[in-house]
Amino acid sequence: MIRGSCLCGAVAFEIEGSLTPIQLCHAARCRKATGGAFAPELLAPATGFRWARGEDRVSVYEAPLLEEPPAYRRAFCRTCGSPLPIEMPGGVFVGLLAGVLDDDPGTQPFRHAFLRQQAAWYTIEDELPRFEWRPPRP
């Protein structure tokens, strides 16, 4: 089991099953949502996900649609603002950011996405595959 929680500790969750490798997404929206150079995104099986506590503290923000569905949605703790897992369109996966995990997810970063929107102040220093826009689902 892999556990995660928010900054204030009000919200915690657990995942049974294996997680996907981590996609480092440099999209402008992902940078704003995290405050970082990129969002370390990964997917968990929805059937293996459960809130351990604080589900009632979770809010969802849906950004205005830019080009085409699905909408850009972010879940967060209403008390501390930590980004939290959210069900992906289709309901098969839950998407989350690796930084809120308390345990080792057992996976590593495997590619960069949305490099067309990369921050000017960050230089990639690895040899992982790079995608200008949205890469295919792993």
Ligand SMILES: [Zn+2]
């Ligand atoms: Zn919190």
